[in-house]
Amino acid sequence: MSTLRREARIALAVARKDALAELRGRHATVSTLFFAAVVLLLFGFALGPDAARLADAGPGLLWLAVVFAGILAVNRLHLLETDDGALEQLALYPVARRAIYAGKALGGFAVMLLLGLVVLGAVGVLFAVDIGDAWLPLLATVVLGAAGVAAVGTFYAGVTVRLRAREVMLPLLMLPVLAPLLLGAVKATSAALTGDPFGELGAWLQLLVAFDVIMIVAGAATYGYLLEDG
């Protein structure tokens, strides 16, 4: 079996473990989704009740809600490992570190993708944004955005999981790094929603792809150091 396939199987096993733990009643996804819904509701109050203004702000609010809720999601996925020294066990497995990172990030990606789709739907309903015609570019944006948040989030959750001040440090470290992703995703979303009059959609999607690739490579390359002695 080739190295790539072996590592992919390891990554899938790690992701499957997280999914199982989640399905057996950790309810991280449910609380994350509810948090995103509350954030959207509060945005409505903060900017409300002018419908046109809310629709204009829709793409920005969508991605802020996804990023904020994403902090919770990736934190929960790593917190899972601190119980009963599971992280140390994970570090003891004689497998490539990048495969473990890929597995954790894959689990995060699944949660983020679900989150992104639900929040997109909620923005469509709550802020009267019509997403019907532009579903394909919007789906691409959500997939790329979810992958980026998961890649960066998994890395920083690994950095902060053993800290006392984890709840503060994770967003503090993660949010500035996510700034280009937020920018690209918001721009791509609003371009898709307005029918891309300036032909800029492709460029923003490319930015998201580049961000994702760079961050996944950086995370995979450094995650091992975190597991060993971070």
Place this chain on the structure above:
Amino acid sequence: MKTRILGFVALAAVMVVTAVALFVVPPDGNQGDAQRIMYPHVASAWLAYLSFGVTALAGIGWLWKRDLRLDAVAHAGAEIGVMFTAFAIWGGMMWGRPIWGVFWQWEDPRLTTTALLLALYVGYLLLRRLTDDPERRATRAAIVGIVAAIDIPIVHFSVEWWRGLHQTATIASPDRVLDPAAPMAFVGTLLGTLAAFTLTWLYLMIRRYQLARAEVAREEAVRLDRLMSARTAEVAR
């Protein structure tokens, strides 16, 4: 002793360029006296990037060689970099107010990038404070410093695009002074300020590095002390 001489030379150089920038060089035709802020502003921004580059390289060095001295260099770079970043932002805002009419200009990619830079490295310094074990701290800091450095060009590029795809900036940028057509007095003063500030930077880096080494040595001494007294108490019992 050598470091002290360097310090005095740096201080004298900064005093000279300050006097030149304030009193010798003529004011800019369009911007008037406000343009004089450009000299320390550009020098600070350059040193901020230099510092963060040093931090990233020292971080890679730590992961590779496992030498805590490299971690002290990384620490010094981040702290001094944050100082110069804050100084660059402050200078930019002071310049922006009379020239642009506002302190903050969202369309300027450099300004927004620099603000994020400050957030990234303040986070880095906080992370260092929260970790007690020196080797763990070095590893965590090293990878966070490396990823932050990777993020800087992406941030800059994306913000530039963000503005560029909409409209082109019509604001005069301070760097235009570096144009070949710019009078030699301006260019010379800028280069002099860069040199004087870089000397100061070098002095600060050396001192901060020494301090970081002393901090780690003290931490180590306290830890050993605690271990020893615990052992003594055990033996006595």
